[in-house]
Every structure is written in structure tokens, then in C-alpha cells.
Amino acid sequence: QVQLVQSGAEVKKPGASVKVSCKASGYSFTSYYMHWLRQAPGQGLEWMGIINPSGGRTGYSQKFLGRVTMTRDTSSSTVYMELNRLTSEDTAVYYCARAGTRDGYNFFDHWGQGTLVTVSS
Amino acid sequence: DIQMTQSPSSLSASVGDRVTITCRANQSISSYLNWYQQKPGKAPKFLIYAASNLQSGVPSRFSGSESGTDFTLTISSLQPEDFATYYCQQSYNTPLTFGGGTKVEIK
Numbered sequence: 280q281v282q283l284v285q286s287g288a289e290v291k292k293p294g295a296s297v298k299v300s301c302k303a304s305g306y307s308f309t310s311y312y313m314h315w316l317r318q319a320p321g322q323g324l325e326w327m328g329i330i331n332p333s334g335g336r337t338g339y340s341q342k343f344l345g346r347v348t349m350t351r352d353t354s355s356s357t358v359y360m361e362l363n364r365l366t367s368e369d370t371a372v373y374y375c376a377r378a379g380t381r382d383g384y385n386f387f388d389h390w391g392q393g394t395l396v397t398v399s400s
Numbered sequence: 401d402i403q404m405t406q407s408p409s410s411l412s413a414s415v416g417d418r419v420t421i422t423c424r425a426n427q428s429i430s431s432y433l434n435w436y437q438q439k440p441g442k443a444p445k446f447l448i449y450a451a452s453n454l455q456s457g458v459p460s461r462f463s464g465s466e467s468g469t470d471f472t473l474t475i476s477s478l479q480p481e482d483f484a485t486y487y488c489q490q491s492y493n494t495p496l497t498f499g500g501g502t503k504v505e506i507k
Binding site: 324326392 | 444445446453455494495497498
């Protein structure tokens with residue numbers, strides 16, 4: 280079965296960087312794009328960007344351009360999301376989510392368990 | 401960016417009730433609308449794509465419909481496991497955006 284397993288919780292100081300991993304299993308890793316999203320405490324969901332595990336091409340939300348980098352390692356079926364210059368407003372649960380597609384429609388069909396990133400001095 | 405507005409933001413209902421949640425887009429998104437269910441402390445679960453197509457394994461008491469830029473998620477007979485927060489999401493263009501969520505609570 281499809282599984283996305285993310286790295287553990289992180290505590291970072293303002294100005295630091297964080298790198299979250301998402302290891303995929305149960306399907307062909309390079310056949311599905313992967314998204315990253317986040318959810319601040321008590322808030323809704325926010326899309327950050329997408330990566331094509333096959334060629335590594337990425338697309339980022341304008342909000343995070345210049346501050347986020349998504350990469351992948353095909354040898355370990357893992358995608359990574361690095362966010363720089365952290366502030367307290369980046370405190371959130373970060374999710375990877377597989378990009379499903381059917382009949383030309385796209386959706387997030389499988390999700391990682393989430394990684395809590397806390398930014399605090 | 402496409403704005404998605406959900407209503408209500410919360411509702412109280414009893415087991416067996418019919419529940420309707422609405423999501424409105426501020427521009428045409430055709431049928432590029434998905435629905436998700438999220439329980440506290442858990443990742444969202446994918447329910448419906450293309451406004452009205454049930455994901456495999458999702459109970460048939462869930463249904464979706466559309467009328468122009470208005471979309472509806474209906475739970476025909478609320479079950480105890482359905483108490484959760486529901487989000488709509490447009491996949492028409494990037495940035496992909498979500499509604500603010502509707503929390504379904506026990507009456």
C-alpha cells in the first residue's frame with residue numbers, strides 16, 4: 280500500500296533553516312509528482328509547491344519563492360523540503376502529499392503523517 | 401489567486417442527520433474541486449474529486465455536487481466517524497488553494 284513517512288518534529292530558532300523528508304513506498308516513486316503543504320496551529324491548509332520526482336523539476340507558490348527548495352533522491356524514494364529564514368509564522372505542521380490524477384483531474388490522494396516545525400527563540 | 405469560501409465554518413449535528421457544506425470559488429474553476437476530511441491530529445483524507453466523484457473506499461453517504469462556482473458536500477446520514485473538519489480545494493490552477501474548513505461537531 281502507498282505510504283509516505285515523514286521525518287520527526289523539529290524546533291528551530293528564528294533565521295534558521297529546516298529540512299523535512301518524506302520517504303515514499305508502495306508505488307513507483309518516479310511516476311507521481313509530490314506536493315508539500317503546511318497547516319499552522321488551528322488554521323487551514325496552505326499549498327507550498329510541487330516536485331516531479333522523475334526529473335526533479337519544481338514549482339513553488341509565489342509566497343515561498345526564494346525561501347523554499349524541494350529536492351528528491353530517487354535511490355531512496357525520498358523527497359525533501361527545505362525552508363530558509365524561518366520566522367515564528369512558519370510554525371506549522373508540514374505535509375507531503377502525493378499528486379493523484381484521474382480523467383485529467385488532480386488531487387492529493389495520499390498524505391504523509393505530518394512534521395511539526397516549531398520556530399521559537 | 402483563486403479564493404475559496406466555505407460555509408458554515410462550523411455546525412452541530414446529530415448522528416443520522418443530513419449535513420450540507422458549501423464551498424464557493426471567486427471565479428470559474430469548472431469542476432476542478434476536491435474535498436478532504438481531517439480529524440484532529442491527523443493528515444487530511446481525500447474524499448471527492450472533480451466535484452462529484454467519490455474516491456475509492458469512501459462511503460456512499462458522501463456526495464458532491466456543483467452549480468456554477470458553488471460546490472456542495474453532502475453527508476446523507478451522519479455517522480459517529482464523520483465528526484471532523486472538511487476542506488474544499490481547487491485544482492484549476494496554481495497556487496492550489498483551500499477553503500477555510502467546516503468543523504462538524506456533535507450536537
